[in-house]
Amino acid sequence: MNNRFTQSLSKTLHRPFWIDNQGPKEYSSPRLTTSIRVDLAIIGGGFSGLWSAILAKEANPAIRVAVLEAQSIGSGASGRNGGFVQHSLTHGLEQGQSQFNDELYDLEKLGVENFLAIGKFIENNSIECDYQVVGSLEFATRKDQDLKETVDLRNRYGQNAKLLSAKDAKSMINVTGYQEAIFNPELTAIVDPYRLSIGLYNHAIELGIEFFENTPVTSLRARGSGLHLQSDFGEVISSKAILATNVATSLNPQIRRYILPVYDYVLMTEPLERAQLEEIKWEGRWGLSDIANQFHYCRLTSDNRILWGGYDAIYHYGGRLDAGYEWRPKTYEKLANQFFVTFPNLEGIGFSHAWSGAIDTCTRFSPFFGTIFDKKVAYSTGYTGLGVAATRFGAQVTNDLLFNPNSKLLGLKYTKSKPRILPPEPFRYAAVQVTRHALAREDLTAKEGLWLRTTRALAYGFDS
Numbered sequence: 001m002n003n004r005f006t007q008s009l010s011k012t013l014h015r016p017f018w019i020d021n022q023g024p025k026e027y028s029s030p031r032l033t034t035s036i037r038v039d040l041a042i043i044g045g046g047f048s049g050l051w052s053a054i055l056a057k058e059a060n061p062a063i064r065v066a067v068l069e070a071q072s073i074g075s076g077a078s079g080r081n082g083g084f085v086q087h088s089l090t091h092g093l094e095q096g097q098s099q100f101n102d103e104l105y106d107l108e109k110l111g112v113e114n115f116l117a118i119g120k121f122i123e124n125n126s127i128e129c130d131y132q133v134v135g136s137l138e139f140a141t142r143k144d145q146d147l148k149e150t151v152d153l154r155n156r157y158g159q160n161a162k163l164l165s166a167k168d169a170k171s172m173i174n175v176t177g178y179q180e181a182i183f184n185p186e187l188t189a190i191v192d193p194y195r196l197s198i199g200l201y202n203h204a205i206e207l208g209i210e211f212f213e214n215t216p217v218t219s220l221r222a223r224g225s226g227l228h229l230q231s232d233f234g235e236v237i238s239s240k241a242i243l244a245t246n247v248a249t250s251l252n253p254q255i256r257r258y259i260l261p262v263y264d265y266v267l268m269t270e271p272l273e274r275a276q277l278e279e280i281k282w283e284g285r286w287g288l289s290d291i292a293n294q295f296h297y298c299r300l301t302s303d304n305r306i307l308w309g310g311y312d313a314i315y316h317y318g319g320r321l322d323a324g325y326e327w328r329p330k331t332y333e334k335l336a337n338q339f340f341v342t343f344p345n346l347e348g349i350g351f352s353h354a355w356s357g358a359i360d361t362c363t364r365f366s367p368f369f370g371t372i373f374d375k376k377v378a379y380s381t382g383y384t385g386l387g388v389a390a391t392r393f394g395a396q397v398t399n400d401l402l403f404n405p406n407s408k409l410l411g412l413k414y415t416k417s418k419p420r421i422l423p424p425e426p427f428r429y430a431a432v433q434v435t436r437h438a439l440a441r442e443d444l445t446a447k448e449g450l451w452l453r454t455t456r457a458l459a460y461g462f463d464s
Contacts, residue, residue, distance in 0.1 A: 018080070022195070027073075036237070039063035043242070050078075052398055056242075056399050057208065065209045068215045068216075077247065077359070080357035091384055107412070118389055133188070133189045140181065160185060190287055252379060261321060264385065267353070318425055321358055
């Protein structure tokens with residue numbers, strides 16, 4: 001690795017920028033140390049849990065709702081992601097077409113409604129989270145990649161997509177190594193995800209929802225007609241519960257058959273000076289990504305830093321989760337090198353933060369839902385990196401599973417079906433590694449190869 005690139009990481013802080021940027025948190029929730037009775041217990045204090053609590057309480061203000069979080073609000077994926085808010089519930093139209101073609105128009109409509117509802121909620125409740133609808137630019141990485149068919153598909157479903165030549169795309173943002181692009185001025189927003197988490201938390205408090213932080217739930221079991229949740233220092237007796245733990249599956253082991261936890265890595269630059277911004281021409285603040293299998297994504301923050309992430313998605317044998325996996329110098333150095341290849345005019349800028357988090361991916365790349373304990377516990381998981389918006393929709397589904405069984409949402413194949421079951425170890429780990437090499441080869445050569453043709457035909461999507 002070139003020393004001039006590794007130097008950019010010499011003063012990098014190894015923690016999420018979003019959380020670090022807030023300073024001392026301005027709220028406090030106690031640890032559960034007693035026995036309480038509630039109507040609805042929600043396990044997990046990220047976007048899934050927060051939206052679930054809010055929607056449940058708004059629908060029925062009389063119920064007692066408690067949220068139990070193992071660490072602190074927004075400390076998991078909700079405070080570690082890139083802050084992209086996108087409307088799709090199916091991880092893009094192409095993926096939706098392959099999985100849910102018969103109801104794709106309905107899913108697109110629901111996705112847009114959900115996206116607009118998030119923006120309206122933020123505005124109506126004056127949540128300061130730097131939310132801004134900016135649109136998206138998606139670049140081809142090879143000259144042989146034809147994006148016209150993709151643009152036509154999106155416009156058939158009511159999007160406002162435009163095909164840009166490489167020259168026109170470069171006039172919108174001065175990057176190197178990319179070709180033509182798809183520009184969509186709508187349906188993508190950027191947000192400070194941690195501030196959004198805290199905004200949702202504050203609103204939930206106003207509704208009368210109770211929160212208990214530093215309260216990991218160690219067991220969940222049926223007790224009589226209800227449920228018993230045990231933590232280290234207290235317990236909850238509840239009529240119903242929602243599992244909003246996503247990548248953490250210990251309380252529902254059957255989900256492990258479907259979930260592949262992968263670590264995604266992110267860099268954040270120091271703030272750009274005005275001259276640097278003018279050099280790269282990023283006036284519209286569009287969310288940027290490429291369409292390679294091993295893709296990158298990047299965006300600007302409110303203080304003009306560039307967030308740069310993606311490419312490496314690391315799976316550890318057995319699906320293990322460990323805080324030690326979050327520091328991976330080899331990946332951060334690789335990302336730094338790729339950043340300066342893409343933005344050569346910014347060579348010399350340093351990275352202030354580097355961090356990682358685990359993504360709950362599954363073979364269909366979109367969330368799935370279910371119940372356990374005789375339909376007293378509902379769950380949603382499998383968001384595959386697009387959970388900032390979709391978790392609100394998932395929260396509505398889990399609430400309907402518990403309280404509104406006649407909901408039209410529950411009649412969709414999308415909400416009733418499950419992804420493919422993943423193979424057990426050691427075959428799972430081997431399949432992931434073979435797939436990673438095959439994807440990298442396809443990105444370079446444009447040749448799909450037998451392995452990828454087979455896994456895609458069987459709907460075993462290991463490539464996100």
